[in-house]
Amino acid sequence: MRRMSLLILWQFGLLASTRLFADVVTLKDDRQVAGRVESGNTQELHIKVGEQSQTIDIHQIEAIQLGVSPPPPPAAPPPPKAAALAPATPEPAQPNTLFLNDGRRVTGTWWSLDATDLHFLVNGQLQHYSRHDVSGVTFGNAALPVPPARSTTTPATSAQPPANAAQPARSPALERSSAAPAQHPPTLTGPSGSAPPSAPARGLSQPEEVGMVYFWNGKVLIPLELSQAVERKSRSTQYWEMPAPQSRVRVNEASHLVFILRLPQGVDPASYILFQLVSVNGSRRTRSQPGSRGSLATWPVDIEKNDESGLITYALTVRDLPTGEYSFSPSSSNDAYCFGVDPAPGQ
Numbered sequence: 001m002r003r004m005s006l007l008i009l010w011q012f013g014l015l016a017s018t019r020l021f022a023d024v025v026t027l028k029d030d031r032q033v034a035g036r037v038e039s040g041n042t043q044e045l046h047i048k049v050g051e052q053s054q055t056i057d058i059h060q061i062e063a064i065q066l067g068v069s070p071p072p073p074p075a076a077p078p079p080p081k082a083a084a085l086a087p088a089t090p091e092p093a094q095p096n097t098l099f100l101n102d103g104r105r106v107t108g109t110w111w112s113l114d115a116t117d118l119h120f121l122v123n124g125q126l127q128h129y130s131r132h133d134v135s136g137v138t139f140g141n142a143a144l145p146v147p148p149a150r151s152t153t154t155p156a157t158s159a160q161p162p163a164n165a166a167q168p169a170r171s172p173a174l175e176r177s178s179a180a181p182a183q184h185p186p187t188l189t190g191p192s193g194s195a196p197p198s199a200p201a202r203g204l205s206q207p208e209e210v211g212m213v214y215f216w217n218g219k220v221l222i223p224l225e226l227s228q229a230v231e232r233k234s235r236s237t238q239y240w241e242m243p244a245p246q247s248r249v250r251v252n253e254a255s256h257l258v259f260i261l262r263l264p265q266g267v268d269p270a271s272y273i274l275f276q277l278v279s280v281n282g283s284r285r286t287r288s289q290p291g292s293r294g295s296l297a298t299w300p301v302d303i304e305k306n307d308e309s310g311l312i313t314y315a316l317t318v319r320d321l322p323t324g325e326y327s328f329s330p331s332s333s334n335d336a337y338c339f340g341v342d343p344a345p346g347q
Helices: 002-020
Strands: 022-027 032-040 044-049 052-057 061-068 096-100 105-113 117-122 125-130 134-138 213-216 221-223 225-228 230-234 237-243 250-252 256-264 272-280 283-286 302-305 311-319 324-330 335-342
Touching: 022 044, 032 052, 096 117, 105 125, 117 134, 225 237, 237 335, 272 311, 283 324
Parallel strands: 250 335
Antiparallel strands: 022 032, 022 061, 032 044, 032 105, 044 052, 061 134, 096 105, 096 134, 105 117, 117 125, 213 221, 213 256, 225 335, 230 237, 237 283, 256 311, 272 283, 272 324, 302 311, 324 335
């Protein structure tokens, strides 16, 4: 009986610790979401609330606080903000601020967050901070809400893994095929009289989002569809799946297709791999490399550096890409930048 009582008290303590401290995300409409931030990137944030995971658009976030007392549930939803009477002049983008537990503040640009580290772009260089050392991040000119006292010890139910443990919050990233094509794929005949689009002039047509892949049609940059690849396994076959049978971003088949990518110094553009996809049962998935068990089918990409500034722009040229579905994916995450290739007009 005494053991049972101790066990109940121990479980109650674990439950209390999960309620006392959490990660709190404050949105621009003054709402707050409390839970466990699992991961995030320049497009979205993933937070687990109870037993469910939620996805929040990063552009709707005003502040993120790590390991604080969650706010009490609001008695009523906040009143809507008054609509502007006249179109407002767009304000220039404001830098983000990283708050450390030792009182320091770092100005830069939010990049990503995983189970152990927060990644922040400072003066064009990607810096890495342990989650334990970070109290919060604000976006633009927002102020960090005054947090209650932080926990001085890691709760027993903390999702932080030990240094030698695997990271449970990050999904396995798509990996480059170990069996790259031995030679360039056979050339396909492009549309007659069509000329490949030249890469954008240096210093012009800079991508708005760092890390996003854009298609260059010779005039403007078109962002590819951002999706999340989910790991699947069917018998002995492992693959990664994306929703919908086709991408909403469509390009016409040509002998050269040019994509633009902007990255900070120190990030290798070759980590962005072009995967061939196949549509199956209403979704898209990676294909296996023919004749190579366990390897994924990829397509070669020519990389040209276009800029020497802190944020470097690269032109990714893909040659003789046949019709079908494709995805660029960095080896460090499951972000998938998807597009589809349609037959050229007249073919």
